[in-house]
Amino acid sequence: MATNLNSSNVATRENRIGSITGYIGSLKDLASQSECGTLKGCSRCFSQSSSCLSMCALGQLSAIRDVAIIHHGPAGCSVAGAGTYYLDKVMAKKRGVTNDTVYVGTDMNENDTIFGSTEALRKIILEVNKRYSPKAIFVSSSCATGIIGEDIDSIVDEVKEEIDVPVIAVHCEGFKSRIWATGFDVSDHAVLSGIVKPPREGIKSNKINFKNFYESARPEIIEMFKEFDLEPTFLYCNSTVEELSHISEAVATTCICGTLGNYLGNVLEEKYGVPYVRSINQCGIVGFEAWLREIGKVTGRSEKIEKYIEEQRAIYLPKIEEVKKELKGLTAVLGMGPGYTFEVSRVLDELGIKVVWALAWHYDKKYENGDVPPSMKYLLDNNIDFEASVADQQNFEVMNILNKYKPDLYLSRHPGSTVWAIKNGTPSVYVADEYMIFGYKHTLEFAYTILDSIRNRSFEENLAKRTKLPYTDWWYKQNVGKFLVQDKT
Amino acid sequence: MAKLLDKQRYKCALGSMQTVQAIERAIPILHSGPGCAQKLADGNGSSGYFSPNIFPCTSINEKDVVFGGVKKLHSTIENSLKVIDADLYVVLTGCIPEIVGDDSGEVVSEFADADKPVIYAPTAGFKGNNYKGHEQIIDAIIDQYLKKTDNKEKGLVNIWADVPYQDLYWLGNLRALENLIKEIGLTPNTIFGYERGIKNVDKIASAEFNLLVSPWVSVKNMKKMEKKLGIPYLHYNTLPIGAFETSKFLREVGKFAGVDEKKVEDVITEHEKYYYYLIERFADLFLENRVINKQFTVVADAQYALGITKFLTNDLGLVPAKQFVTDDTPKEYREAITEEFKKLNYGLEAEVSFETDGYKIHEEIKSHDYHGYPLVLGGYYDREVTEDLKGNFLNISWPVKDKIVLNDAIVGYEGGIRLIEDIYTVASQRFN
Numbered sequence: 001m002a003t004n005l006n007s008s009n010v011a012t013r014e015n016r017i018g019s020i021t022g023y024i025g026s027l028k029d030l031a032s033q034s035e036c037g038t039l040k041g042c043s044r045c046f047s048q049s050s051s052c053l054s055m056c057a058l059g060q061l062s063a064i065r066d067v068a069i070i071h072h073g074p075a076g077c078s079v080a081g082a083g084t085y086y087l088d089k090v091m092a093k094k095r096g097v098t099n100d101t102v103y104v105g106t107d108m109n110e111n112d113t114i115f116g117s118t119e120a121l122r123k124i125i126l127e128v129n130k131r132y133s134p135k136a137i138f139v140s141s142s143c144a145t146g147i148i149g150e151d152i153d154s155i156v157d158e159v160k161e162e163i164d165v166p167v168i169a170v171h172c173e174g175f176k177s178r179i180w181a182t183g184f185d186v187s188d189h190a191v192l193s194g195i196v197k198p199p200r201e202g203i204k205s206n207k208i209n210f211k212n213f214y215e216s217a218r219p220e221i222i223e224m225f226k227e228f229d230l231e232p233t234f235l236y237c238n239s240t241v242e243e244l245s246h247i248s249e250a251v252a253t254t255c256i257c258g259t260l261g262n263y264l265g266n267v268l269e270e271k272y273g274v275p276y277v278r279s280i281n282q283c284g285i286v287g288f289e290a291w292l293r294e295i296g297k298v299t300g301r302s303e304k305i306e307k308y309i310e311e312q313r314a315i316y317l318p319k320i321e322e323v324k325k326e327l328k329g330l331t332a333v334l335g336m337g338p339g340y341t342f343e344v345s346r347v348l349d350e351l352g353i354k355v356v357w358a359l360a361w362h363y364d365k366k367y368e369n370g371d372v373p374p375s376m377k378y379l380l381d382n383n384i385d386f387e388a389s390v391a392d393q394q395n396f397e398v399m400n401i402l403n404k405y406k407p408d409l410y411l412s413r414h415p416g417s418t419v420w421a422i423k424n425g426t427p428s429v430y431v432a433d434e435y436m437i438f439g440y441k442h443t444l445e446f447a448y449t450i451l452d453s454i455r456n457r458s459f460e461e462n463l464a465k466r467t468k469l470p471y472t473d474w475w476y477k478q479n480v481g482k483f484l485v486q487d488k489t
Numbered sequence: 490m491a492k493l494l495d496k497q498r499y500k501c502a503l504g505s506m507q508t509v510q511a512i513e514r515a516i517p518i519l520h521s522g523p524g525c526a527q528k529l530a531d532g533n534g535s536s537g538y539f540s541p542n543i544f545p546c547t548s549i550n551e552k553d554v555v556f557g558g559v560k561k562l563h564s565t566i567e568n569s570l571k572v573i574d575a576d577l578y579v580v581l582t583g584c585i586p587e588i589v590g591d592d593s594g595e596v597v598s599e600f601a602d603a604d605k606p607v608i609y610a611p612t613a614g615f616k617g618n619n620y621k622g623h624e625q626i627i628d629a630i631i632d633q634y635l636k637k638t639d640n641k642e643k644g645l646v647n648i649w650a651d652v653p654y655q656d657l658y659w660l661g662n663l664r665a666l667e668n669l670i671k672e673i674g675l676t677p678n679t680i681f682g683y684e685r686g687i688k689n690v691d692k693i694a695s696a697e698f699n700l701l702v703s704p705w706v707s708v709k710n711m712k713k714m715e716k717k718l719g720i721p722y723l724h725y726n727t728l729p730i731g732a733f734e735t736s737k738f739l740r741e742v743g744k745f746a747g748v749d750e751k752k753v754e755d756v757i758t759e760h761e762k763y764y765y766y767l768i769e770r771f772a773d774l775f776l777e778n779r780v781i782n783k784q785f786t787v788v789a790d791a792q793y794a795l796g797i798t799k800f801l802t803n804d805l806g807l808v809p810a811k812q813f814v815t816d817d818t819p820k821e822y823r824e825a826i827t828e829e830f831k832k833l834n835y836g837l838e839a840e841v842s843f844e845t846d847g848y849k850i851h852e853e854i855k856s857h858d859y860h861g862y863p864l865v866l867g868g869y870y871d872r873e874v875t876e877d878l879k880g881n882f883l884n885i886s887w888p889v890k891d892k893i894v895l896n897d898a899i900v901g902y903e904g905g906i907r908l909i910e911d912i913y914t915v916a917s918q919r920f921n
Binding site: 045046047048049050051052053054055072073074075076077078079080081082083085086089102104105106107108109110111112113117120121124127128131142143144147148174175176178180392393395396415416417419420467468470471472474475483 | 490491492493494495496497499500501502503504516519522523524525526527528529530532535536538539540541542543544545546547548549550551553554561564565567568569571572573574575583584585588589613614615616617618619845848869870873887888890
């Protein structure tokens with residue numbers, strides 16, 4: 001991969017790493033076709049709404065403390081500012097810090113789409129800087145500004161002369177990628193090109209960059225890493241601009257979700273030689289140990305890590321074996337981003353739960369370094385296979401599958417998905433917290449959450465009995481891939 | 490012209506997908522980017538029969554921007570009719586198709602003979618906010634679905650109020666308005682919420698009159714219905730909260746509808762008796778606490794800013810500081826609304842500012858002398874500034890993060906009691 005940090009644009013996942021959003025088949029077929037380069041995605045002639053990449057991009061950036069996001073577009077684009085305001089306040093409070101990040105819009109109207117509004121944008125940037133003195137300013141485009149050709153790069157270049165903190169253009173046209181995770185890359189690109197500085201001379205660091213979402217396991221990870229003489233820098237929730245400017249000095253980069261972290265990890269490695277920890281992720285026992293060992297290898301701390309693994313195994317493995325007895329034989333369908341679907345599938349296999357169908361919201365054929373994602377490789381190497389599809393949260397496809405397979409359990413990681421499963425009467429586990437299956441302790445908790453979810457099905461039953469599902473009988477009789485159309489290229 | 494939208498309190502016109510969502514078994518079909526629905530949704534009662542993540546969407550991509558998306562729109566509507574079991578399909582256009590010039594209306598007209606009605610509303614984000622988008626949806630229903638009829642149902646009144654979902658109490662408020670109307674012997678008809686749906690949409694044209702309870706939202710719709718469907722309307726600009734305003738409201742509606750005066754007065758007397766039974770028992774708390782002062786500010790859309798100002802002033806005897814209307818009220822309505830804020834008991838007049846810039850609102854709140862702890866009823870953004878001033882804060886307008894409302898209402902006699910409960914629940918957690 002050759003990254004160009006001089007351009008404010010980052011290529012979409014589709015173009016950069018051949019990501020797709022439409023596929024139906026099996027895990028083995030998906031993986032082997034990716035390996036030999038024959039995998040082609042499909043589009044849909046009928047689809048339901050999904051996500052906008054700007055939510056991922058600006059959601060990440062607006063979690064940084066004391067910055068400003070200026071979302072140049074109609075009021076609907078910047079509406080995420082309301083959620084951001086709330087999240088920033090509660091997340092900062094939880095950490096015992098303050099966060100005065102602002103996320104504003106420009107309320108673009110019809111005249112602006114005809115005559116342009118770069119001058120108004122210039123004034124808005126200056127006014128925001130005057131009001132809040134942010135530590136960095138991110139100026140984002142939207143679909144509307146992108147189509148009318150509003151040149152936000154030039155405006156940003158102009159105002160840079162009047163503002164003494166980084167001002168960074170962020171390109172968030174929602175139509176440019178069907179893969180919202182492209183937004184994660186957009187945010188990483190903005191941080192890498194506008195904030196991260198080359199390592200300072202003579203700085204010796206024991207810091208490890210830890211890319212995550214909401215740092216819910218922060219205290220315990222800090223404790224654990226202390227034993228290895230490592231200090232995690234959690235990104236980007238509650239990060240400071242100062243912290244971010246030095247992430248090039250870390251001993252390694254790791255992430256909680258490959259989809260979230262691979263752009264940052266790869267570019268830091270490529271530009272500054274910061275090793276990127278490539279392994280299956282921390283979910284489950286196998287994943288956690290593989291990840292720790294890879295960190296040991298990359299940072300030269302294998303001995304300490306082996307000792308830790310041994311201690312923890314003694315505490316947790318017997319307990320996990322105990323709960324596994326009750327889970328054995330259950331069947332599950334899951335729908336998550338690819339950074340989790342193939343990881344959680346592995347954990348379910350470890351717990352003795354049979355995955356009958358796994359949906360990934362998108363699929364990256366290759367990671368930035370050209371390899372097949374490690375989670376896929378693990379499943380293949382261990383001869384684990386199941387039916388699989390790629391669907392960008394297409395709920396009607398999920399429901400078609402649940403209706404046909406009637407699994408004991410549905411697991412999802414995205415809002416608005418599990419509710420449909422329970423209306424179908426299928427007990428569901430909402431795996432929203434990225435640390436829900438992290439390491440020994442949370443794998444044990446996860447196993448018990450599953451057990452509790454299927455032990456008391458009252459809520460699902462009560463609701464399902466009284467609700468009518470919105471899909472027609474016709475749809476339930478169709479093949480799940482009814483609306484897929486093979487892409488031409 | 491683009492402007493600094495700091496601490497924004499509304500969405501864009503496409504946000505009116507929530508207006509459609511509030512009509513039972515009506516589904517929005519979005520001709521927009523893939524993430525608009527998710528962004529415009531709130532986690533506040535959105536997993537009903539339809540939820541935003543299952544709204545059909547053309548999910549416009551780069552190719553559609555270049556070559557147009559009409560083909561995709563056609564296949565999306567066609568298959569929505571097959572896959573989704575709905576009574577009404579409302580195609581909403583976002584920014585992209587309207588800039589690149591897709592003729593979405595033409596595509597929709599190809600479904601004129603479909604088994605179920607398919608209508609279309611242009612709701613590009615740059616056309617205005619979700620208050621205006623709400624009007625666009627009702628206009629679409631009037632223009633493309635409703636037919637004029639001479640067959641009027643005696644006493645049938647269509648009730649229109651503010652924007653579902655944007656208003657966290659929309660469901661309860663509409664039901665409360667219906668009940669009030671019913672009590673004075675009229676038959677209410679509304680189209681939003683539980684078991685209203687298409688059967689009530691079908692009744693609109695047979696109503697004797699439209700009752701609009703809003704300072705400005707839907708005035709245009711009322712005029713259109715008057716002209717096109719021959720339905721006269723009563724525009725009542727104050728959302729009635731508490732005894733004082735609700736009694737006034739009933740008298741005016743009764744008079745307009747020609748209801749026997751005694752009947753109206755009997756209803757009022759009965760309600761006021763119980764209302765003041767409750768108030769009397771708690772009057773000591775209202776007077777004898779060390780937390781609530783006299784002066785208050787409302788930061789909300791015109792509906793709540795005006796309704797709550799009148800309630801707190803005319804009912805509870807508080808005194809308005811400056812009030813802020815944040816819904817980007819169209820200029821032509823501002824003067825009349827400003828005048829309405831001056832019609833308060835004892836000749837009191839509330840100063841009102843139409844302001845969408847949250848920073849300026851906060852600067853004004855900070856610089857105002859409330860002669861004690863301020864009481865602020867507003868959006869979640871206003872919580873911190875109120876707390877910094879050691880004031881009391883209640884989250885009543887969007888964005889709402891402090892409160893979950895399933896079917897509560899703040900309209901009418903009971904609604905006033907609810908609002909009092911909420912205000913004094915906040916107060917009771919403090920002692921000074």
